[in-house]
Amino acid sequence: MKPFQKAAIIGTGFIGGSLALDLRKYGLAKEIVGVSRHTKSLERAKKICAIDSGSLDLNIANGADLLIFSAPVNVIIDLAPRLTKIVSKNCIVTDVGSTKESIVKSLERLFPKYIGSHPLAGSEKRGVQYAHKDLFKNSLCILTPTRKSDKRALKLVERIWKKSGAKTILLTPQLHDEILAVISHLPHIAAFSLIASVPDNFLKFASGGLKDTTRIAGSDSELWAQIFLSNRKNLLENIAILQNNISLIKSAIKNNDIQRLSEILEKAKNKRGRIR
Amino acid sequence: MKPFQKAAIIGTGFIGGSLALDLRKYGLAKEIVGVSRHTKSLERAKKICAIDSGSLDLNIANGADLLIFSAPVNVIIDLAPRLTKIVSKNCIVTDVGSTKESIVKSLERLFPKYIGSHPLAGSEKRGVQYAHKDLFKNSLCILTPTRKSDKRALKLVERIWKKSGAKTILLTPQLHDEILAVISHLPHIAAFSLIASVPDNFLKFASGGLKDTTRIAGSDSELWAQIFLSNRKNLLENIAILQNNISLIKSAIKNNDIQRLSEILEKAKNKRGRIR
The missing domain is CATH 1.10.3660.10 (6-phosphogluconate dehydrogenase C-terminal like domain)
Known part of the structure; x- marks a missing residue:
């Protein structure tokens, strides 16, 4: 699998930070940038080498060919329209939201290469300070493509999770x-x-x-x-x-x-x- | 603390077996005998040196100066009257039943030196095959003496649990x-x-x-x-x-x-x- 040129993680918390660490560990992206509402979270993410650079501004995602939303579902749905002006139509997009029906409906309208994901590796812990490599190893990741989904995008998103050690399964959002x-x-x-x-x-x-x-x-x-x-x-x-x-x-x-x-x-x- | 001459464990399962192992490890009893409804349980208890000898017959408790009931509450209440004919009035008696109001009412009538105990070290596991030393270490053991309870018996039962590493606390059965x-x-x-x-x-x-x-x-x-x-x-x-x-x-x-x-x-x- 050819690595992505630039991965942008929107939400560098426990899940986003852990996934960023795996993108790096398994050579899945050449550059990794992060967005957070909190400077401290970005600093911590940089310190553990989860991201190369971070910003409070979504524009840091400019030029990304992989976009990963790792925030609460309602936050993702709010932010997503602004990202359509920042990344190209060819950008592979996924999210790790906990429910899929509403988010898939929203995001597949906005991004032609969007595939919903949900790694079942949550925790009561929150924040990048708990992030670690191989969080997804031996866990289950549910992907929720629809009839409209791009086949290549599905293949690529599935590969990311498999490389991170997760077992993937395809289900409808419903x-x-x-x-x-x-x-x-x-x-x-x-x-x-x-x-x-x-x-x-x-x-x-x-x-x-x-x-x-x-x-x-x-x-x-x-x-x-x-x-x-x-x-x-x-x-x-x-x-x-x-x-x-x-x-x-x-x-x-x-x-x-x-x-x-x-x-x-x-x-x-x-x-x-x-x-x- | 002077060791007991003969401890009898009625019910050599997970809790009874673990307590027997501690009685031995901490030199609390010179001889340990066990009673079970299952020969296999007794064999296993002997194999791990929890007990010196075991029997399906309650009479093996004859001569015991420490009697520990480690069975479900209803079973203990059923068996207890028969034990009054087997052990002397001076025998220190306790149990590890999960509820205390009914059992204390029953057993304190039968045994002058009875003190109710409940070690909070249960598990979904059952059987002596899961028994191990120091199960009670750093756990809490609730003792439920009443106004009728013998002070020396309380002191001795409390010492057994403390020696096994449990923190003890006294509460009314209610x-x-x-x-x-x-x-x-x-x-x-x-x-x-x-x-x-x-x-x-x-x-x-x-x-x-x-x-x-x-x-x-x-x-x-x-x-x-x-x-x-x-x-x-x-x-x-x-x-x-x-x-x-x-x-x-x-x-x-x-x-x-x-x-x-x-x-x-x-x-x-x-x-x-x-x-x-």
Whole structure:
């Protein structure tokens, strides 16, 4: 694979910074530039050699043949139109947004060579200070091309993720959002709600179970509020399913029905066992 | 601390086996015997030198001056009366049951030197094959003496846990159960309900968030059905609180209320940050 001449990362945070490190490590881009709203983030990204140069100004992306949006979905959708005046029509464009239906609809209108991506390598951590090489190694990256997508662009974006060590899979933006509602957004709802249920004076008794089940409640609240709203319909459906499952267990407890309760838990345990 | 002459572990599983290993490592007992319903468990416990000898018959505990019940709460309550005919009135007795109100009420009537314990070092794993030394190191062990408890017995049981590396804290059985309903039993409810909400064909997309939030749903279903029912009143109250917190988030999503949603998540995130 011939390296890109100039890669521009819009958002040099945890994911953007880690991807930049891999672009460099695997020789995928000759020059890497970064844009951030925070000078400090750019300085840190430069210090760890994730980017060659950085700017608060989008114009630094001028001449890029690879453009990667790595910011919250709503921020990407806001910024994207301005980038169309900065990069050429031949620029390969992707993003790492957490939901795909709205962003793909927006960005494929703006960029002829756009392919949506979502690397499932998130973390409750945020910021380039946590960025590291090979973050995506052995993780899954979902690509969401549509019928309108450029075949060569898809091939190139797929190669970037594969070179970074991710396993790639192609899904429609719609199916992506349905799946993510269940496997990522719903667990966050559960974690935030669960920790909210713990009285302050009981926090000191927290052991492994509570810590693990609520780890992702340490995630950025503004980012997650945006993610939840950007996948509102799917998420509301799945919250209802979760509520129903909690009610089933609650009823069995209320009725002292050990047999029914054991059955529900055994089925859940077996399902958990099928996650590798 | 003078070692016990003969320690009897009723239930040589993950917790019982690990405690036996510590009794030996820290010179707390000269002889250690074990009882299990399964010959295989006894053989394994002997193989790792957790116990000197084992039996399916409770009578092996004859002559013990330290008796440790390490089985599900309902099993302990069933077995305990038979042990009163096997050990003397001077035998120090404790248990590691997950809820304390019912077991303390039962066992303190039967054994004059009984003190309830609950080491917060559980795991979704079960069986002596997972037992290891120093399982309790740096963990918290809750002791639940009552006004009727023998002071010397309390001192001795506390010493056992401290020697094993646990930090001990004294709580009433009632407060113990209130706290555990929140910090242990409710997270299990959330985890079992959450994994039950995932369609089978989405399991292959599971990433870190779903894995962590549902790890404890891999726990033994029969054991947890018993735990839930043994702390029924407290648990039902806390399930209602969890349901309410989920509803608050759901409403904010339904109403597209980004400000309210961010507030709820930020408050939860901050609370999570207060867990060490």
